[in-house]
Amino acid sequence: MGSINIKELALKLNLSKSTVSRAFRGHSDINLETKERILKVAKELNYQPNHHASNLRAQKSKNIAIIVPQIANNFFSQAIDGIETVAREKGYHLLIYLTADNFESEVAYVNDLYNGRADGIIMSVSGEANDHSYMNKLQEKHIPLVFFDRVYDDIHTAKVTTNDYGSSFEATMHLVEAGCKNIAFLVTNKQLSIGKMRMQGYLDALKHAGLPFKDELIIDCSNDDHRNLTVLTNAFQTMTIDGIFASVERLAFATYYVCYDLGISIPNQVKVISFSSLEIAPLLNPSLTTITQPAYEMGLQAATLLFKMLEHADDQVNDQVVLSSRIISRNSTL
Amino acid sequence: MGSINIKELALKLNLSKSTVSRAFRGHSDINLETKERILKVAKELNYQPNHHASNLRAQKSKNIAIIVPQIANNFFSQAIDGIETVAREKGYHLLIYLTADNFESEVAYVNDLYNGRADGIIMSVSGEANDHSYMNKLQEKHIPLVFFDRVYDDIHTAKVTTNDYGSSFEATMHLVEAGCKNIAFLVTNKQLSIGKMRMQGYLDALKHAGLPFKDELIIDCSNDDHRNLTVLTNAFQTMTIDGIFASVERLAFATYYVCYDLGISIPNQVKVISFSSLEIAPLLNPSLTTITQPAYEMGLQAATLLFKMLEHADDQVNDQVVLSSRIISRNSTL
DNA sequence: TTGTATGCGTTATCAT
């Protein structure tokens, strides 16, 4: 290391380590002149307090960890943007972990965060159908945790979500009102609570509208775009479908590709609505009707909750923030 | 902290700290049985070596920092995805910093990284028209640095870029061949080297095609989408423009919005080509002709270079990787 | 106002 440390700096200044240290923390009393002298020389020598040493003493890292399924994704990247805004203001650093929707990765990351690398965690989960008890260890270590969007219902902690059930109900009704009779629901993760909520909204809306529920119209997709094309192509070829409710943005895109390919006209033959954070939904062909989640705002809130927990370590913060999504009607459901 | 440390664990096990420590590092000789016993109890007690202490000893963090202008951006989020792939494989963690194209933020972040928080930096720069000498301090501290996409030419370090000049030349020729005579070039950061390279490709292609260069056809945009709409609306209303070459994705979107608004038909009245990493370019109305950079691959390469530097600390790695962008012709330039 | 000494939790060196 070509680094200079506090001892060497003190030596150069003919001062003690403590005095130098004091110059850097707003802390104790210290002569203004010496302080300035210290800071000046420190700057010249490009000295900065070693952060591992400081943090070892302070028992904190000023890092917060974000665990999400993906980053190349409009929703998550916007949410991270929101988190960053708050974190920067607080002087915290951001660690990013991507699970690729793999539960084992999630567990590995969380387990890896017991060691002080992060002071808190903000997370959108990947493995609903599993045992989540490993998360409780975080609480033992007093590492605050905030879920956003995709949450584990059985873990008691702060959460930021949107009204998935309600907006799914509305979205389905939107298709019904547009004249759809055979509405397919596209999911990637039926077992994820968010998938369940959205599906329930869909089901209840069908019932409310007096439309029959057909099991085969719940179409199980995946994160593999290629496979989704096959699945959807097959669906369109074997079933009557005049409406698509995509519970996730990528499935709307897949629908578009398949419809282009099969020569199915949107919205004339099939109407499409989708959860989506795509900012250019108006530019699609046809423009896409979306249920838009306030992604950035969700990140903002999640981070705010986390800092609330961080700052009141004693408090068992268990806030549940529910924001509203907005249905924006465009040509795909005309 | 409700944490258990190595001392306490050793006490519980009736062993010394050293023995316990050995169990965790593949290290020295240690009796297999005791090792297993230690790991077992450690797991039960949820012990993990404190990472600040370890890192203080080891003088490294296993963190790498990524500094980029934005994250809610197709190019950067895909690039980060690539970086993550490599970093995870190497067991490194990712710190993310967003500059919002603000040079002061960039400087602040870089300065904040001298203290050992990160072992290396991967960066896409924000402030070409400034003094970059502050970056040299990194080299003093032996913190390896890799630039990608947006680089500082005057800083001597590893870089991953694409053939911006060549593909801009080609892109412009693509418009020329499609019949455009009045091609506007849209930039956000003329002074950024990347902006300059792309502009030069544009200029040389015009010359090559024997088309006159008009200064007003180089349209200076910003990161403020709202303002861009005004700027572009004004441009279309006051000039003859039959081709748009957007040096950055967001400017293509702005062009679409403005053309929709003004009732200008793409591609009949104006043809549009753009640098873009948008995966759904085929779904736009009309589908967008793109110069597609291998964003994910660039992240991959940047990370690979960084680890090369990290692993051969003595080597002055100065690799310059240049990847190819690909022009994908679609309906916007038909 | 400044200096001295101790400990934060680990790991490596040396001894046993």
Next chain:
DNA sequence: ATGATAACGCATACAA
């Protein structure tokens, strides 16, 4: 194969 100890760099309690 295991234990004692010093050192990583810093920040505080206490002494001066």
